[in-house]
Amino acid sequence: MTLTQDSLPQTRHLATPIPGPASTALHREREAQVTSGFGVALPVFINRAAGGILEDVDGNRIIDLAAGIAVTSVGASNAHVQAQVARQMGKFTHTCFMVTEYDSFTKVAAWLNAHTPGDFDKRTALFSTGAEAVENAVKIARAATGRERVLVFDDAYHGRSLLTMAMTAKVNPYKLNFGPFPGEVFRAPTATRLWTRREDATAAAALAGVEQLLADNGPETFAAMVIEPIQGEGGFLIPAPGFLAGLREIATRHGIALVMDEIQTGLGRTGTLFASEHEGVAGDITLTAKALAGGLPLSAVTGRADIMNAVHKGGLGGTYAGNPVACAAALGVFEAFEDGTLLENASAIETTSREVLEPLATETSIIAEFRGRGAMLALEFTDKTTLAPLPGLAAEVAAACHRQGVLVLVCGTDGNVIRLLPPLVIGQELLRDGLQVLRDAIIAVDNAQQDPHTAAALAAV
Numbered sequence: 001m002t003l004t005q006d007s008l009p010q011t012r013h014l015a016t017p018i019p020g021p022a023s024t025a026l027h028r029e030r031e032a033q034v035t036s037g038f039g040v041a042l043p044v045f046i047n048r049a050a051g052g053i054l055e056d057v058d059g060n061r062i063i064d065l066a067a068g069i070a071v072t073s074v075g076a077s078n079a080h081v082q083a084q085v086a087r088q089m090g091k092f093t094h095t096c097f098m099v100t101e102y103d104s105f106t107k108v109a110a111w112l113n114a115h116t117p118g119d120f121d122k123r124t125a126l127f128s129t130g131a132e133a134v135e136n137a138v139k140i141a142r143a144a145t146g147r148e149r150v151l152v153f154d155d156a157y158h159g160r161s162l163l164t165m166a167m168t169a170k171v172n173p174y175k176l177n178f179g180p181f182p183g184e185v186f187r188a189p190t191a192t193r194l195w196t197r198r199e200d201a202t203a204a205a206a207l208a209g210v211e212q213l214l215a216d217n218g219p220e221t222f223a224a225m226v227i228e229p230i231q232g233e234g235g236f237l238i239p240a241p242g243f244l245a246g247l248r249e250i251a252t253r254h255g256i257a258l259v260m261d262e263i264q265t266g267l268g269r270t271g272t273l274f275a276s277e278h279e280g281v282a283g284d285i286t287l288t289a290k291a292l293a294g295g296l297p298l299s300a301v302t303g304r305a306d307i308m309n310a311v312h313k314g315g316l317g318g319t320y321a322g323n324p325v326a327c328a329a330a331l332g333v334f335e336a337f338e339d340g341t342l343l344e345n346a347s348a349i350e351t352t353s354r355e356v357l358e359p360l361a362t363e364t365s366i367i368a369e370f371r372g373r374g375a376m377l378a379l380e381f382t383d384k385t386t387l388a389p390l391p392g393l394a395a396e397v398a399a400a401c402h403r404q405g406v407l408v409l410v411c412g413t414d415g416n417v418i419r420l421l422p423p424l425v426i427g428q429e430l431l432r433d434g435l436q437v438l439r440d441a442i443i444a445v446d447n448a449q450q451d452p453h454t455a456a457a458l459a460a461v
């Protein structure tokens with residue numbers, strides 16, 4: 001039987017402590033079999049998932065404010081995705097697009113060519129993971145420009161493969177012990193509003209830094225400039241107005257390909273199909289992955305036809321690149337976006353979250369800022385007087401939410417940000433319940449900060 005949003009109650013329910021006994025037993029077995037190199041945000045094992053609910057093997061119904069890191073935007077049991085995948089599964093699972101062809105690959109490419117920002121002739125290449133899309137964008141930009149260097153930014157996250165680790169900023173956990181990394185990657189300042197570094201946040205200052213870095217190293221040696229329109233793992237950092245437009249102008253002036261990494265921000269997450277639309281800026285290349293295929297592995301590099309076609313025949317590919325089942329899932333995702341409801345939902349999620357959470361920035365001493373766009377929202381835990389990041393308190397609040405059946409994730413270069421990435425199909429009532437749990441947890445931790453005697457008692461709750 002197929003699970004739908006209607007057959008899994010859209011209410012939070014605690015049947016056992018979280019994690020419960022069944023999850024705890026399965027986790028013990030996991031530790032005996034699986035490398036300890038994988039972390040886990042919340043050690044519960046999922047039985048079913050739909051809408052805004054993850055149901056675990058102990059019967060707990062957990063509110064999903066993570067969407068598998070911005071992947072299940074259309075829901076983890078979307079009817080369009082299920083129907084498309086089932087149809088494809090009934091025909092064949094794989095041919096390898098480099099061996100024999102199938103039309104769903106072309107259809108996904110056509111949709112991306114039509115919907116990614118930029119009013120120019122485009123071509124698309126499909127792969128499996130986000131890191132693979134980033135790597136291929138660099139390969140393509142190098143082939144198209146005849147240059148080697150890559151410009152990336154402070155607080156950037158682009159993946160865990162060797163090249164993308166070099167492009168990612170944060171060392172622990174992503175890069176620690178894994179070097180040496182590929183060379184020719186240069187890091188420039190960005191214009192983000194981050195409380196801990198607020199004085200550096202103007203677009204003009206950051207753009208001057210970019211110009212200086214290019215001038216010092218020869219702008220004619222740079223193939224690509226890669227940026228997330230809102231930085232994800234770095235802490236949900238929104239660029240100061242004019243920064244992306246400034247980068248667009250610099251890239252054009254120096255013949256550098258501007259690559260928009262929309263892997264986390266894309267496919268409706270921020271209330272528009274692509275986050276760069278908020279800035280009125282189009283990359284020469286736009287990258288998508290995460291939400292593209294509703295949970296199946298699929299990523300895409302979409303860009304100007306002359307750039308995308310500059311690669312020699314056979315230069316791009318991969319055994320699983322654009323797998324037919326994943327392409328079918330993407331066609332289901334595109335259907336789900338067709339009537340505009342999901343984009344409206346993203347905006348409604350922002351309105352409700354802002355109403356419940358934004359006052360915490362003035363009501364508490366531990367929340368410096370509530371920020372984000374659409375359904376990509378975050379709370380920064382920073383002491384507003386000393387500007388010291390408070391990663392321990394962010395972790396404490398996340399743990400309190402988890403115990404009460406609300407899944408939130410922590411991010412940020414300093415680990416001091418709680419981020420919200422609910423599925424766009426989450427119901428308003430369920431969302432409000434989850435937000436209230438988060439709000440209460442923050443107020444309790446804030447009160448404990450004022451009164452250290454209650455801190456110990458609170459940790460036991």
Ligand SMILES: *Cc1c(COP(=O)(O)O)cnc(C)c1O
Pocket residue numbers: 129130131132134157158159160228232233261262263264289290
């Ligand atoms: C997740 C992410 C990636 C890497 O994607 P994977 O599928 O994990 O390889 C790259 N860029 C951004 C902005 C991401 O959020």
